[in-house]
Amino acid sequence: MLNFALYGIMIEKKSIDYEKAVLIGVINKEQSEEKVNEYLDELEFLTYTAGGEVTKRFIQRMDVPNPKTLIGSGKMDEVERYVEEHKIGSVIFDDELTPGQQRNIEKQLRCKIIDRTSLILDIFAQRAQTSYARTQVELAQYEYLLPRLTGLWTHLERQKGGIGMRGPGETEIETDRRIVRDRITLLKNKLKKIDRQMETQRGNRGALVRVALVGYTNVGKSTLMNVISKSDVFAENKLFATLDTTVRKVVIGNLPFLLSDTVGFIRKLPTQLVESFKSTLDEVREADLLLHVVDISHPQFEEHIESVNQILSEIKSSDKKSIMIFNKIDQYEHETIDDDDLVTERTGKHFTINDWKQTWMEKVGDRAIFISALNKENLDEFRKRVYDEVRDIHVTRFPYNNFLYPEHLDQY
16 A cells, blocks of 8 residues: 655545545556556555545456456456445546446446546546636546447436546536537637637747746645745645646846746646647747756656656657756655665755765756755755756847846845
């Protein structure tokens, strides 16, 4: 079971009514047992974010997935017995289910069947605050539901909400494919109209250099945004705390620029969300400089870097100038061996900034920066580095303004 201390979370189960859920993962040629457990750790955190409590995990090794139920019949019987005995509300699969698999599993288990994509969409439905974000999420949900309409509504009529049931599922039980397609068309047209308005807004920002915070979800982008811009952007230790892009004008020294906080990325990000959040991602596409924030305290931070780089490549932004920002150095834990060959736990408190700069991580990209946004540690070096990069972009764009930016400033 997941140790939530890895994420800095303490759960008060008595004060929150969590829905019971079980997780199911599959070990195959593409996913080792270690990898599946890592994915299920993240899936459990997603479940917690959505309002669920994971009571058990089921893992099966299969070279070829069962076309009817993904997992084998024996494992399905085992899950069925557990669901009945413990009154489980949701069974959540880490891999995306086909519409046929979802229907077959629902018939046998007689409870809500959710896959990773559906779970992420549900969290987005909870987190969407603005009309624009809600429209984007609703479009992604309808596109996900469209091929799953057959036999789905009858099952939904028995549900009372909960994980995976927010959004169109509850309110459009009587709908059919034609109505859903019409709704998708309407939402797409609405987004196109808003996209044009946002494009005009971005064009009206003038010639200021644009800097975008990017990174895996829950790495501290919003906290860093608050520290740099002295604004009050919502930040919480849960996945996808921020959906709407926030843009602030920031001044370091005598140099103004625009800083945007974008939606966090995640492994196996649903394609529906990538498409529906196109305009949100446009802030990344149009940025002059990317600040790639990494949670160095997370045990899989290297994979998070790879996932973010993959998504940046998909949206054609991988060639942009970027700075790697290793955040949460105050929470970093590392096992090392001392002179007596005893394994001891070493925390980030034992590392100086110079210690960090001696690691391989300092050489990632073009000189990485190590900070703690929460504790405001090493932010002076961070600000100077951002100032230097933004200044270089600005003087290249406007060479006649060079005299405005001296080589050395006494204060940032």
